[in-house]
Amino acid sequence: xxxxxxxxxxxxxxxxxxxxxxxxxxxxxxxxxxxxxxxxxxxxxxxxxxxxxxxxxxxxxxxxxxxxxxxxxxxxxxxxxxxxxxxxxxxxxxxxxxxxxxxxxxxxxxxxxxxxxxxxxxxxxxxxxxxxxxxxxxxxxxxxxxxxxxxxxxxxxxxxxxxxxxxxxxxxxxxxxxxxxxxxxxxxxxxxxxxxxxxxxxxxxxxxxxxxxxxxxxxxxxxxxxxxxxxxxxxxxxxxxxxxxxxxxxxxxxxxxxxxxxxxxxxxxxxxxxxxxxxxxxxxxxxxxxxxxxxxxxxxxxxxxxx
Amino acid sequence: xxxxxxxxxxxxxxxxxxxxxxxxxxxxxxxxxxxxxxxxxxxxxxxxxxxxxxxxxxxxxxxxxxxxxxxxxxxxxxxxxxxxxxxxxxxxxxxxxxxxxxxxxxxxxxxxxxxxxxxxxxxxxxxxxxxxxxxxxxxxxxxxxxxxxxxxxxxxxxxxxxxxxxxxxxxxxxxxxxxxxxxxxxxxxxxxxxxxxxxxxxxxxxxxxxxxxxxxxxxxxxxxxxxxxxxxxxxxxxxxxxxxxxxxxxxxxxxxxxxxxxxxxxxxxxxxxxxxxxxxxxxxxxxxxxxxxxxxxxxxxxxxxxxxxxxxxxxxxxxxxxxxxxxxxxxxxxxxxxxxxxxxxxxxxxxxxxxxxxxxxxxxxxxxxxxxxxxxxxxxxxxxxxxxxxxxxxxxxxxxxxxxxxxxxxxxxxxxxxxxxxxxxxxxxxxxxxxxxxxxxxxxxxxxxxxxxxxxxxxxxxxxxxxxxxxxxxxxxxxxxxxxxxxxxxxxxxxxxxxxxxxxxxxxxxx
Ligand SMILES: Nc1ncnc2c1ncn2[C@@H]1O[C@H](COP(=O)(O)OP(=O)(O)OP(=O)(O)O)[C@@H](O)[C@H]1O
Ligand SMILES: [Mg+2]
Numbered sequence: 001x002x003x004x005x006x007x008x009x010x011x012x013x014x015x016x017x018x019x020x021x022x023x024x025x026x027x028x029x030x031x032x033x034x035x036x037x038x039x040x041x042x043x044x045x046x047x048x049x050x051x052x053x054x055x056x057x058x059x060x061x062x063x064x065x066x067x068x069x070x071x072x073x074x075x076x077x078x079x080x081x082x083x084x085x086x087x088x089x090x091x092x093x094x095x096x097x098x099x100x101x102x103x104x105x106x107x108x109x110x111x112x113x114x115x116x117x118x119x120x121x122x123x124x125x126x127x128x129x130x131x132x133x134x135x136x137x138x139x140x141x142x143x144x145x146x147x148x149x150x151x152x153x154x155x156x157x158x159x160x161x162x163x164x165x166x167x168x169x170x171x172x173x174x175x176x177x178x179x180x181x182x183x184x185x186x187x188x189x190x191x192x193x194x195x196x197x198x199x200x201x202x203x204x205x206x207x208x209x210x211x212x213x214x215x216x217x218x219x220x221x222x223x224x225x226x227x228x229x230x231x232x233x234x235x236x237x238x239x240x241x242x243x244x245x246x247x248x249x250x251x252x253x254x255x256x257x258x259x260x261x262x263x264x265x266x267x268x269x270x271x272x273x274x275x276x277x278x279x280x281x282x283x284x285x286x287x288x289x290x291x292x293x294x295x296x297x298x299x300x301x302x303x304x305x306x307x
Numbered sequence: 308x309x310x311x312x313x314x315x316x317x318x319x320x321x322x323x324x325x326x327x328x329x330x331x332x333x334x335x336x337x338x339x340x341x342x343x344x345x346x347x348x349x350x351x352x353x354x355x356x357x358x359x360x361x362x363x364x365x366x367x368x369x370x371x372x373x374x375x376x377x378x379x380x381x382x383x384x385x386x387x388x389x390x391x392x393x394x395x396x397x398x399x400x401x402x403x404x405x406x407x408x409x410x411x412x413x414x415x416x417x418x419x420x421x422x423x424x425x426x427x428x429x430x431x432x433x434x435x436x437x438x439x440x441x442x443x444x445x446x447x448x449x450x451x452x453x454x455x456x457x458x459x460x461x462x463x464x465x466x467x468x469x470x471x472x473x474x475x476x477x478x479x480x481x482x483x484x485x486x487x488x489x490x491x492x493x494x495x496x497x498x499x500x501x502x503x504x505x506x507x508x509x510x511x512x513x514x515x516x517x518x519x520x521x522x523x524x525x526x527x528x529x530x531x532x533x534x535x536x537x538x539x540x541x542x543x544x545x546x547x548x549x550x551x552x553x554x555x556x557x558x559x560x561x562x563x564x565x566x567x568x569x570x571x572x573x574x575x576x577x578x579x580x581x582x583x584x585x586x587x588x589x590x591x592x593x594x595x596x597x598x599x600x601x602x603x604x605x606x607x608x609x610x611x612x613x614x615x616x617x618x619x620x621x622x623x624x625x626x627x628x629x630x631x632x633x634x635x636x637x638x639x640x641x642x643x644x645x646x647x648x649x650x651x652x653x654x655x656x657x658x659x660x661x662x663x664x665x666x667x668x669x670x671x672x673x674x675x676x677x678x679x680x681x682x683x684x685x686x687x688x689x690x691x692x693x694x695x696x697x698x699x700x701x702x703x704x705x706x707x708x709x710x711x712x713x714x715x716x717x718x719x720x721x722x723x724x725x726x727x728x729x730x731x732x733x734x735x736x737x738x739x740x741x742x743x744x745x746x747x748x749x750x751x752x753x754x755x756x757x758x759x760x761x762x763x764x765x766x767x768x769x770x771x772x773x774x775x776x777x778x779x780x781x782x783x784x785x786x787x788x789x790x791x792x793x794x795x796x797x798x799x800x801x802x803x804x805x806x807x808x809x810x811x812x813x814x815x816x817x818x
Binding site for chain 2: 176180
């Protein structure tokens with residue numbers, strides 16, 4: 001019985017990691033004022049790119065790199081369009097998602113039945129042998145821990161460093177940042193590419209480690225949830241992390257409940273993760289002033305220098 | 308002969324609707340404090356932005372210390388020793404003062420920046436707490452942040468675009484000491500202001516612009532206000548017509564209004580008692596940041612936490628009504644921030660009219676009423692004509708107007724509504740002498756027609772010119788009122804530090 005809880009926690013961390021990586025990436029570009037609704041499409045393309053790379057090279061590292069490159073490349077195209085050509089961010093992002101789902105399905109046909117080598121078990125020496133705690137926390141893929149570390153680094157970067165301040169200033173008032181002499185467009189471009197790279201990493205993690213196989217449309221809305229998470233978490237990295245694990249946890253719990261045959265329609269159970277996440281995050285960030293202070297004021301708005 | 312610090316030759320800059328600068332030349336010597344004078348929309352700010360690299364000139368040359376420069380962006384300008392205080396603040400609301408200053412400086416650490424802000428602030432008497440978030444500051448305090456940010460870059464050429472428009476006389480005195488010190492150390496200063504006496508006191512040279520062209524170069528110390536205005540607007544400002552005050556029945560009464568601060572850095576209002584009668588102009592003097600912002604939020608209805616019965620218009624208790632409902636009772640309000648609170652920068656002038664005016668909606672009270680586009684444009688056009696506002700037309704976006712012209716437009720919008728009660732904060736902020744006289748004239752005319760007017764301003768001259776009665780606000784408390792005939796600058800100055808109880812023992816607290 002206790003073991004099954006340990007497994008539940010382990011599964012939670014695993015599932016939450018995909019969302020956390022993507023959502024932290026999106027947070028970076030939203031802090032710079034750009035909303036990229038193409039997250040789902042970027043994750044799908046990265047998932048197939050990463051999976052294909054592992055099939056051909058047998059190396060996870062190559063898989064992750066391929067995923068990151070795919071995400072960054074798509075984000076760069078998106079950035080070029082919305083930042084330099086001033087196309088509408090929302091429409092362009094949607095187009096990116098539509099393109100990404102179509103293209104990944106097309107490129108993935110050959111890989112639907114493909115197998116990748118058996119994953120070795122990951123375990124931190126010594127720590128993973130602790131009863132209960134070990135299986136729950138210390139038998140994860142390294143990326144799970146790196147994600148937490150990354151969130152901490154991101155907090156430090158955004159709120160403690162000059163570069164982080166410049167990033168936020170661009171999302172807060174691009175006109176003022178421009179007047180002070182910052183290269184608003186390039187900073188936004190950098191943030192967008194970074195966001196794409198992280199979405200790509202999340203997509204690759206999904207197909208290489210989490211599932212691990214390729215199925216058409218396998219991201220299954222996680223890109224959208226990652227987008228929603230940044231908003232519900234009021235653009236604070238720690239809350240993004242919390243929301244991601246919460247969502248992952250309730251998803252796993254819901255599978256578990258379905259497994260043990262709880263007397264609830266499965267549709268209601270499938271709603272639970274969404275309801276729980278919205279409820280908790282809405283509750284902790286219900287202070288309107290808090291939202292006003294944290295929302296990047298110029299998010300989604302185009303910026304033309306010289307006007 | 309020494310080489311000039313800055314030399315402009317034939318600068319031309321055109322916008323789609325107007326030529327803002329045409330063939331402008333200007334020379335500033337090292338250590339010289341040079342005024343740039345001109346009516347609203349003359350192109351002063353545009354010229355400064357060209358020097359600072361935030362706008363590219365269409366033609367012309369900029370020489371810095373005798374060398375031709377191409378300043379492509381403000382970073383390059385700062386690297387070449389140019390610092391600037393913008394007319395419209397370039398601050399980031401959600402960040403702290405220290406972070407805002409840091410963004411305008413080359414690489415240092417936040418701790419160093421914080422320390423140097425404190426040092427500069429005490430050295431120059433520009434009191435500011437570096438840890439506060441900018442959105443909690445009053446405009447006067449924001450101005451100080453901009454000034455400190457510019458000073459910390461240690462400029463050789465400092466551009467100040469209307470730095471004193473929202474500073475108190477005391478703060479202006481302090482700033483002048485700072486500027487004189489800088490000038491004596493060899494720093495050149497380009498100084499823009501609509502306050503002619505300041506220019507004559509501070510500056511040793513002056514270039515006058517009119518409609519984008521240089522119309523004169525002079526030494527302001529040898530000119531009079533009248534001759535300067537003639538160069539600037541081609542005429543002397545009209546004199547105000549003062550009629551005897553015919554105070555009627557009380558329009559608004561505020562009784563024992565106490566309000567806890569809404570944010571950490573606000574001011575608690577303590578037992579405010581205030582009344583305004585029909586046909587009189589009542590002023591509130593005081594250094595900004597002493598509760599003006601909180602009081603105005605409560606009076607306008609943006610803050611509806613006021614205790615029951617504390618604010619009445621006529622006989623009606625309005626303390627819980629929102630701004631729209633109060634407006635329908637005849638209260639119109641001009642906030643101090645013109646961009647954002649007074650106008651939506653990205654909407655056209657005509658559309659901005661709809662924020663407080665409903666005449667051009669087919670069924671005014673109904674949310675689903677149609678906008679009569681023609682009527683709306685005509686209405687905006689009428690305001691532009693009547694108040695001589697320089698703008699492309701009813702369809703130009705609010706942001707493209709020069710600062711003073713936008714201010715005129717917002718004041719015009721509310722005055723034109725023929726309110727029963729008009730509350731104005733800083734009515735002539737950044738407005739040229741001619742237009743300031745016009746706005747004051749319109750306020751006086753409203754009063755003569757029986758409107759009750761409440762003017763909140765830091766400019767004592769202005770209050771003395773238009774008010775019939777005056778209050779002073781200090782640390783969230785309001786003084787008793789004093790008829791303008793009995794008020795002196797010394798007395799009001801003393802009251803501004805909160806010392807009215809001593810000077811008027813026994814006088815009733817209720818006006
Ligand atoms: N970004 C812009 N787009 C279009 N027109 C502009 C823009 N900026 C300024 N203008 C126009 O250029 C002219 C000069 O404006 P500017 O801001 O330089 O005036 P100013 O002399 O600083 O006036 P004020 O004393 O009111 O600040 C005005 O007619 C203004 O409408
Ligand atoms: Mg100006």
